Amino acid sequence: MHPTISKMQEIVAKGDEQAMKEILSPNVQFKPPTYYKTWTGRDPVAAILGHVGKIFQDFAYTRIMGHDKNWALEFKCKIGDLDIVGVDLITLGEDGLIDILEVTMRPLKSISELREAINSRVLKDPRFLKFKSALS
Amino acid sequence: MHPTISKMQEIVAKGDEQAMKEILSPNVQFKPPTYYKTWTGRDPVAAILGHVGKIFQDFAYTRIMGHDKNWALEFKCKIGDLDIVGVDLITLGEDGLIDILEVTMRPLKSISELREAINSRVLKDPRFLKFKSALS
Numbered sequence: 001m002h003p004t005i006s007k008m009q010e011i012v013a014k015g016d017e018q019a020m021k022e023i024l025s026p027n028v029q030f031k032p033p034t035y036y037k038t039w040t041g042r043d044p045v046a047a048i049l050g051h052v053g054k055i056f057q058d059f060a061y062t063r064i065m066g067h068d069k070n071w072a073l074e075f076k077c078k079i080g081d082l083d084i085v086g087v088d089l090i091t092l093g094e095d096g097l098i099d100i101l102e103v104t105m106r107p108l109k110s111i112s113e114l115r116e117a118i119n120s121r122v123l124k125d126p127r128f129l130k131f132k133s134a135l136s
Numbered sequence: 137m138h139p140t141i142s143k144m145q146e147i148v149a150k151g152d153e154q155a156m157k158e159i160l161s162p163n164v165q166f167k168p169p170t171y172y173k174t175w176t177g178r179d180p181v182a183a184i185l186g187h188v189g190k191i192f193q194d195f196a197y198t199r200i201m202g203h204d205k206n207w208a209l210e211f212k213c214k215i216g217d218l219d220i221v222g223v224d225l226i227t228l229g230e231d232g233l234i235d236i237l238e239v240t241m242r243p244l245k246s247i248s249e250l251r252e253a254i255n256s257r258v259l260k261d262p263r264f265l266k267f268k269s270a271l272s
Contacts, residue, residue, distance in 0.1 A: 033242040036219065063225075065202035072201045072208035074225055083172065087223045087240050089199075089210055104223050104240035106169040108251060111244045 001064070004096050005071055008088070009061050012075075015053020020046040024101075025093050031102040033086065034115040037135050044131035045101070051121045055079060055114065066090075079117060082110040137200070140232050141207055144224070145197050148211075151189020156182040160234050167238040169222065170251040173271050180267035181237070187257045191215060191250065202226075215253060218246040 004023050011019045021042050030039040030048065039045050053059070059077040066072050073088040086105035093099040105111050122128050140159050147155045157178050166175040166184060175181050189195070195213040202208050209224040222241035229235040241247050258264050 031221070031242065033240075034244050036243045036245065063202075063206050063208075065206060065208045067201070070199050070201060072199075072210065072223060074208065085167070085225075085238060085240060087208060087225065089221075089223065102221060102242070104169075104221060104242045106167065106238070106240045106247075107172045108170050108244070108247045109172065111242075111247065115244060 002068075002071070002092065002096065004092060004098060005064065005066075005073070005090070008073065008090070008098075009064070012049065012053060012061075012088075013056075013059040015050045015056075017046045017050030020049050023098055025095070025097040025099045028098055029100045031100070033103045033105040033111050034118060039131075039134050040136065041134045044128075044134040047125065047127055047131060048118070048122070051118060051125070052114075055117045055121065056084070069093075079110055079113050082113055083107075084110040084114070138204075138207070138228065138232065140228060140234060141200065141202075141209070141226070144209065144226070144234075145200070148185065148189060148197075148224075149192075149195040151186045151192075153182045153186030156185050160237075161229050161231070164234055165236045167236070169239045169241040169247050170254060175267075175270050176272065177270045180264075180270040183261065183263055183267065184254070184258070187254060187261070188250075191253045191257065192220070205229075215246055215249050218249055219243075220246045220250070 024042045028045050030045040056077040061075045063074040069092040071090040077084050089102040091100040160178045164181050166181040192213040197211045199210040205228040207226040213220050225238040227236040
């Protein structure tokens with residue numbers, strides 16, 4: 001197990017934004033399940049993941065697959081009454097930090113609910129006025 | 137690489153329903169990205185996957201992660217003009233056949249489009265009158 005992947009498992013469920021920054025590459029790319037665009041950069045990505053960690057309930061990683069720089073972390077959680085199964089697809093850089101985090105999920109209805117919940121939280125976080133430029 | 141996983145890579149992109157049956161357990165469970173319910177049984181699951189293989193364009197597996205009985209097959213494809221990234225989460229049985237296939241995807245909009253496309257094809261396939269009982 002790569003140490004970054006071990007840390008990730010502890011950090012994500014808590015929505016610990018500061019701890020998350022320590023395992024993200026400065027130019028990390030985050031590709032969310034909710035829409036097509038990509039977030040770039042440690043600060044906005046840690047902020048988004050912090051919000052998501054607060055939205056999910058009963059979050060748990062169920063299978064860790066991969067090796068070297070390529071990892072798939074399967075998880076389950078709830079959003080309200082809806083179940084989610086998802087995968088954190090991770091590409092590590094030469095320095096061992098996360099270069100790319102792409103998240104896939106099922107089912108459709110839960111992703112739709114997640115999108116609403118994220119939008120609602122992010123609109124109340126004034127930092128996202130600045131972070132908007134990190135979305136492309 | 138497990139031989140079932142090698143075969144899977146050849147079969148899925150073609151939507152080859154007959155070849156698919158040979159790597160599915162008789163009581164395989166298929167958990168689709170499009171809705172919460174589970175399909176059970178080799179015939180209906182192969183039929184669904186056959187349809188999906190015809191809907192996807194430019195399908196390619198990008199990373200194969202896992203070992204032993206637990207696998208994550210990352211893929212990319214298109215549905216119309218929309219990009220999809222997804223993961224086939226596979227659990228193999230003692231006999232080496234696929235016991236569980238759970239599929240996660242992103243982004244939301246593409247999954248929504250996939251749902252429409254599947255419904256439209258399945259409604260024209262008379263076998264699904266019988267297969268309905270395999271959905272729970």
